[in-house]
Amino acid sequence: MHALLQDVAARASAYLQGLQQRKVAPDPAAVAALDALDGALPETPAETHEVLAELDRYGSPATMAMAGPRFYGFVIGGALPVALAANWLASAWDQNSGFYNITPVTARLEQTALRWLLEILDLPRGCGGAFVTGANVANFVALAAARHAVLDRVGWKVEADGLFGAPPITVIVGAEAHPTLIKSLGMLGLGRSRVARVPADAQGRMRIDAMPRISGPTIICVQVGNVNTGACDAVAQVRERVGADAWLHVDGAFGLWARAAPSRAGLVDGVDSADSWATDAHKWLNVPYDSGLAFVRDAHALSAAMAITAEYLPTDSAWRNPSDFTPELSRRARGVDVWAALRGLGRSGVAEMIERNCRQARRFGAALSEAGFEVLNEIALNQVLVAFGDAARTQRVIAALQADGTCWCGGTVWQGRSAMRISVSSWATTDEDVERSIAAMIRVANATP
Numbered sequence: 001m002h003a004l005l006q007d008v009a010a011r012a013s014a015y016l017q018g019l020q021q022r023k024v025a026p027d028p029a030a031v032a033a034l035d036a037l038d039g040a041l042p043e044t045p046a047e048t049h050e051v052l053a054e055l056d057r058y059g060s061p062a063t064m065a066m067a068g069p070r071f072y073g074f075v076i077g078g079a080l081p082v083a084l085a086a087n088w089l090a091s092a093w094d095q096n097s098g099f100y101n102i103t104p105v106t107a108r109l110e111q112t113a114l115r116w117l118l119e120i121l122d123l124p125r126g127c128g129g130a131f132v133t134g135a136n137v138a139n140f141v142a143l144a145a146a147r148h149a150v151l152d153r154v155g156w157k158v159e160a161d162g163l164f165g166a167p168p169i170t171v172i173v174g175a176e177a178h179p180t181l182i183k184s185l186g187m188l189g190l191g192r193s194r195v196a197r198v199p200a201d202a203q204g205r206m207r208i209d210a211m212p213r214i215s216g217p218t219i220i221c222v223q224v225g226n227v228n229t230g231a232c233d234a235v236a237q238v239r240e241r242v243g244a245d246a247w248l249h250v251d252g253a254f255g256l257w258a259r260a261a262p263s264r265a266g267l268v269d270g271v272d273s274a275d276s277w278a279t280d281a282h283k284w285l286n287v288p289y290d291s292g293l294a295f296v297r298d299a300h301a302l303s304a305a306m307a308i309t310a311e312y313l314p315t316d317s318a319w320r321n322p323s324d325f326t327p328e329l330s331r332r333a334r335g336v337d338v339w340a341a342l343r344g345l346g347r348s349g350v351a352e353m354i355e356r357n358c359r360q361a362r363r364f365g366a367a368l369s370e371a372g373f374e375v376l377n378e379i380a381l382n383q384v385l386v387a388f389g390d391a392a393r394t395q396r397v398i399a400a401l402q403a404d405g406t407c408w409c410g411g412t413v414w415q416g417r418s419a420m421r422i423s424v425s426s427w428a429t430t431d432e433d434v435e436r437s438i439a440a441m442i443r444v445a446n447a448t449p
């Protein structure tokens, strides 16, 4: 075991170092070579070092360098060294983190991480919290609590009786709501299409003047951090408009982290007036996948939607039982990586990382517009949208940049315009990486007809 773990540490370390030099996207030949891992079911055991060597030989070159400093696709953080190392240690612990009585260390670390998160994000300190796979499931979990609470207030027990014959719930979302939020509504029986959609402004923010009047059980979902522009809905104004009775949910997969950075916090003013929040730790907190977080002001509403009991399960505990708040019973100890990232960075380290990525995004915007390309969004956070002329040319530039390999950006269509998306979300991105990437973008764009 010892030699094997030393072997894997050396291989992982070499892999991460290699990301500085190699192209960001995997070589097509390396992807084709994955066939080597796709053989027949082995009939007999293999030597463990050889298993690892095979994975490294064929797997490592076929990865997208998301852990590296110049991957700007989607919204993808890297993995802070301390969080990666803690994740390895937690894997060695192999704790099934459902119950305090069985795995006290991971339950305690989650409880502490939750307290720290509420402090750093400045959310109500009594919130319940769930450590889940990502913002998608965090939205699901928070909206399950919302569904419980708004129906409970009108005397309907949704967990017991389901939605057949239940009083209707009005659900309001922005036109720019993330598809995973819509999917979560569908999974909860609230309907993907049966929602009122509020039109958006030029940055993708919900138009307050276009919000419907509401009455009866209502859930309204706002967003901080539009996946294209980074824009944040005006949460304080939404709360004022809908009143205290509506359940206000915030999808803040990455934008909620603006709250942790003094110069950006104004973007999410009033976000603490909500009832529930979904965010990711694997994006801007830079812990390894998978790691999302749901917070619910009324912790009881969350546990009412999620907790179970059974004779064989040690559910009685004076401490927080992690599985009282998540859809899963058995799962990995996600809170360990989160605890380690917060312990390692501290409040100032988190703020500096968020501020730095936002400053780097502004630098991308300024340099690309200076070079004559069109920046389509106001760069308030970490997202930049840039067009290189018409849709066809923009697509060609994106493809050429991906092939060049200095950095990696994806494409999108923003309000009818084809654009390249630059998302600056990694702890590993230095100012030098940004300058190197800008030079590559300009070089490639100018060489692309």
Ligand SMILES: Cc1ncc(COP(=O)(O)O)c(C=O)c1O
Residues within 6 Å of the ligand: 074, 075, 133, 134, 135, 136, 137, 178, 180, 181, 223, 225, 226, 227, 251, 252, 253, 254, 280, 292
């Ligand atoms: C606003 C928003 N919500 C939800 C999600 C889904 O997050 P995840 O893929 O981590 O589940 C994303 C992903 O980019 C997002 O930007």
